[in-house]
Amino acid sequence: MKLLDQLSEQLDELQALGLQRSRQVVQTPCGAHQVVNGRPVLSFNSNDYLGLANNAHVLEALNEGVRRYGAGSGASHLISGHSQAHQCLEEQLADLYGPHMPQARALSMCTGYMANLAVLSALTAGQSSAEIFSDALNHASIIDGARLSRAKVSVYPHRSTQALAQQLQASSAQTKLVVTDSVFSMDGTLAPLPELLALCEKHGAWLVVDDAHGFGVLGARGLGALEHFGLRSSHVVLMGTLGKSAGVAGAFVAAHDTVVQYLIQRARPYIYTTAAPPALAHALLTSVNIITGPLGHALRDQLHQLLQVWQAGLAQFLTVRSDLSRLPCLLPSATPIQPLVLGSNTAVMQASSALMQRGVWVSAIRAPTVPAGTARLRITFSAAHTQADVHTLLQGLQGLPALSPGAYLEKVPA
Ligand SMILES: Cc1ncc(COP(=O)(O)O)c(C=O)c1O
Structure with a gap:
């Protein structure tokens, strides 16, 4: 078989498995508020934890x-x-x-x-x-x-x-x-x-x-x-x-x-x-x-405060979302990387696009970046965020579609 045919077949397979990746075009500097594909969004994706990319x-x-x-x-x-x-x-x-x-x-x-x-x-x-x-x-x-x-x-x-x-x-x-x-x-x-x-x-x-x-x-x-x-x-x-x-x-x-x-x-x-x-x-x-120096210290303090707001808000949110609280979706992370493990590729893609429709951008991470069956929203915080941004994220999560009971158990071939 010609290489092009093989590649197309493999691309189709990735799509069928919900594993196809796509890129979003960012039109503004890295930061909490960005313009992506022509739309303003609040982003929780970058590893720019101190907001220095646009300092x-x-x-x-x-x-x-x-x-x-x-x-x-x-x-x-x-x-x-x-x-x-x-x-x-x-x-x-x-x-x-x-x-x-x-x-x-x-x-x-x-x-x-x-x-x-x-x-x-x-x-x-x-x-x-x-x-x-x-x-x-x-x-x-x-x-x-x-x-x-x-x-x-x-x-x-x-x-x-x-x-x-x-x-x-x-x-x-x-x-x-x-x-x-x-x-x-x-x-x-x-x-x-x-x-x-x-x-x-x-x-x-x-x-x-x-x-x-x-x-x-x-x-x-x-x-x-x-x-x-x-x-x-x-x-x-x-x-x-x-x-x-x-x-x-x-x-x-x-x-x-x-x-x-x-x-x-x-x-x-x-x-x-x-x-x-x-x-x-x-x-x-x-x-x-x-x-x-002192600014770095202040930025880390700001990050810790944001994490406290997030963790308190999330605990509250999980009491009303029983579909999520059944899942092992919380990892014991004390760092700005706060993943919500949803399990299936379908669930995580749906969640990511539902958030995007509300103007909140959180990427879906799937296999092979994470083990199959542990697809997740990888939420990252930056000192460039405000507490109001964290509340907007929490509100966005409240509007997520309910996960079907089998979502976490969906089998994804390695
Ligand atoms: C744990 C870890 N190591 C290494 C790298 C690679 O670093 P760089 O992006 O500078 O190539 C990354 C991220 O990309 C990472 O997350």
Whole structure:
């Protein structure tokens, strides 16, 4: 069969399963209120948790970065693309992570996806035997990084330190990497990092933490999961993204100096790509200053207040929506990621479009991003929202069509 015919058949299958995805065209900056497909909407989708994507200071820094460095970097970091802005950003981040890892050094990367590929592939490739231990609900970029590494991969049940302990005990690999999201991106829940680190130290393993959704949000200075849990270790490799709370784009790896030096020499997703525009790194210097300063503190306070309003409103709402209160729709999330797990693809698509008709935009998340049968509305809050916005969301949810009793049990092939 010709490739085009095969692809069309597979696209039809996705549609029949309710798994076809579509994109909405956004015509205004990232924020609470946006124009999408020509219509004003109140959005609860972005990972711009602090509202920095459209912050005046960050925008001014970006403009200044363009004036100073132009549009593009022109080459990869190891050729001629490593600008003073990249260098300053790395030094700023290394200073910040000093209290959490001895001899801390940071490396700026184009994206978090590439950072995970870089860390997992480079740290295992040159070793005689390596094993990666990965949480079952880790982000796709970790899964892909583990595949790229060609190391043995052992997936442990979600957040099960007991299962991980057994796997580590049974492993004879010389290099062991335990890798986990710090905040699970589709659940909003936290990994048990102190217990994971203790296990790593006991078994001579390294802990690779993907702090994509922790950086900026967790910890007194917004430094993320390590600060939140008060962890310090030279056996931690931290990946943070800069397109979420930092509001711009890119990512970084913070680790012991030797690890970063090795990544610079060996990590192919770092070496063989054009460096991100220096203007972005220049803007990020301002973002990171905001995150760790008094404004960042105030923005995190605002987020926590919004979460309290949401959780109180939701508890009230579930008392009147018995169809939803029967479902395991609430995950114990204390982060701005607040999923409502509805179960079936049909239910979640209906809910998302019913909300959109009311001018509230919440994306439906389905397999394979989340396990089949756990389709959900992934509601995310940002300091750019107001309490009135949260009430509008709650009102929108009140108008959702009732779920049929079998909705949660609908079978979705993997
Ligand atoms: C947990 C997690 N890790 C990594 C990434 C990839 O980061 P980036 O968007 O910077 O590629 C994301 C999101 O996209 C994520 O949610």
